[in-house]
Amino acid sequence: MAQVIDGKQLASQVLEDAAAEVEWLKHHFESVPGLAVVLVGDDAASQIYVRNKIKRAKEAGIASFEHYLEADTSQATLDALIQELNDDPGVHGILVQLPLPEHIDEARIISSILPEKDVDGFHPANVGALSQGRASLVPCTPQGCLIMLRHVHQDLSGKNAVIVGRSNIVGKPMAALLLQENCTVTIAHSRTRDIRKVCQEADILIAATGSPGLIQSDWIKPEATVIDVGINAIEVDGQRKLIGDVDFDGASQVAGAISPVPGGVGPMTIACLLLNTTRAAKNQLT
Ligand code: GUN
Numbered sequence: 001m002a003q004v005i006d007g008k009q010l011a012s013q014v015l016e017d018a019a020a021e022v023e024w025l026k027h028h029f030e031s032v033p034g035l036a037v038v039l040v041g042d043d044a045a046s047q048i049y050v051r052n053k054i055k056r057a058k059e060a061g062i063a064s065f066e067h068y069l070e071a072d073t074s075q076a077t078l079d080a081l082i083q084e085l086n087d088d089p090g091v092h093g094i095l096v097q098l099p100l101p102e103h104i105d106e107a108r109i110i111s112s113i114l115p116e117k118d119v120d121g122f123h124p125a126n127v128g129a130l131s132q133g134r135a136s137l138v139p140c141t142p143q144g145c146l147i148m149l150r151h152v153h154q155d156l157s158g159k160n161a162v163i164v165g166r167s168n169i170v171g172k173p174m175a176a177l178l179l180q181e182n183c184t185v186t187i188a189h190s191r192t193r194d195i196r197k198v199c200q201e202a203d204i205l206i207a208a209t210g211s212p213g214l215i216q217s218d219w220i221k222p223e224a225t226v227i228d229v230g231i232n233a234i235e236v237d238g239q240r241k242l243i244g245d246v247d248f249d250g251a252s253q254v255a256g257a258i259s260p261v262p263g264g265v266g267p268m269t270i271a272c273l274l275l276n277t278t279r280a281a282k283n284q285l286t
Contacts, residue, residue: 002255005148005227011267014147014275015060021278022061025285033281034063035093035119035274036085040078040104041071045233046097053095056270062277065091071101078109086114092281093119095273098169116283119276122168130176136283137276142174144268145206145227146181152225152257153204157182160201164188164215164245165208170229174206195219207245217250226251226258229265 025031035057039050050066057064067081078100085091094117100106110118115125121139129135149156161183165171175185188198190209199205199219205226207215212232220226230245244261252258259265 002226002252003152003257004252005152005257005259005264007144007148007259007264007267010147010151011144011271014144014268014271015056018062018271018274018278019060021275021282025278025281026061029285031281031285032061032063032090033092033277034065034088034090035095035277036065036067036088036091038067038069038078038081038085038094038096040069040073040097041101043099045231046099050097053270053273057274057277060274062274063090073101073104075104075108078104079112082109082112086112086117091117092284093117093273093277095119117280119273119280120169121173121276127168127173130173133180137280138177138272139169139173140272140276141170141208141229141265141269142177143272143276144265145174145229146177147268147272148227148259148265149181149204149225156204159183159203160186161204161206162186162188162199162202163206163208164195164199165206165210165229167208170206170208174208178204209245211245212243213245213247215246215251217247217254220251220254222254223256224254226255227265228259228261231261231266 037050054064085094094113110122115123118126118137121137126137161178163171163174166187166189171187175187178185188195196219200221202224205224208229212234228244228246232243234241242262
């Protein structure tokens with residue numbers, strides 16, 4: 001049976017690091033890191049994610065500024081809010097929860113956030129910095145995945161890493177991070193030919209597709225490390241249940257190590273967001 005990578009436990013260590021950074025900033029600079037969270041609309045999953053982010057921020061001693069906007073909020077109103085947050089010296093990090101409603105130009109909003117306050121690491125300047133190996137704010141989910149991988153492997157160098165999913169939030173930045181770790185990186189996606197065979201070559205398999213249970217035990221190389229980024233709400237016997245992109249029960253018979261859902265990548269993402277907020281606050285010390 002595979003080692004189960006405990007995201008909750010690892011995240012609590014990262015949260016402790018973030019809380020220590022907050023204390024350091026308060027003690028030496030009388031600076032309280034501030035995180036602004038913007039949620040547009042009433043998407044149920046986004047509401048839960050945002051609530052958890054704010055709860056953990058408060059626990060770590062980070063000041064949070066919550067902005068809940070109606071689903072029909074105009075682009076101009078959102079633009080104006082971002083400007084206000086960019087100008088506010090008490091706000092060190094700005095997170096706009098994605099996805100945004102269809103009528104909002106997401107790329108324009110992301111680009112309007114000051115790169116030094118972009119705690120998601122989605123601004124083109126931060127994306128470029130990451131791809132050149134000089135990142136300061138790295139997207140939270142891939143950062144969390146890397147911490148989990150380093151927990152299992154002292155050295156990732158030379159390993160075959162296959163990432164299933166090519167999103168800007170996970171797949172692409174994950175590829176950049178693993179390349180920096182000297183992995184041989186493949187990004188597989190919905191148009192990949194014989195995706196199962198590609199996955200079977202992976203020493204490290206990252207599943208970030210949003211397709212519940214897509215990845216079955218016969219996709220996995222024996223003793224591979226499997227990180228499941230998927231968080232899919234499904235109904236089983238009338239009960240809502242969260243499952244990942246990987247068939248956990250089957251995969252854990254084959255893999256060497258595997259992250260569960262829930263209790264895997266999810267808590268790591270939040271912990272890394274808070275770490276990014278303290279990094280951003282440090283970078284903004286004058
Ligand atoms: N939606 C899903 N994941 C994320 C994330 O990491 N950041 C933001 N802003 N929105 C998301």
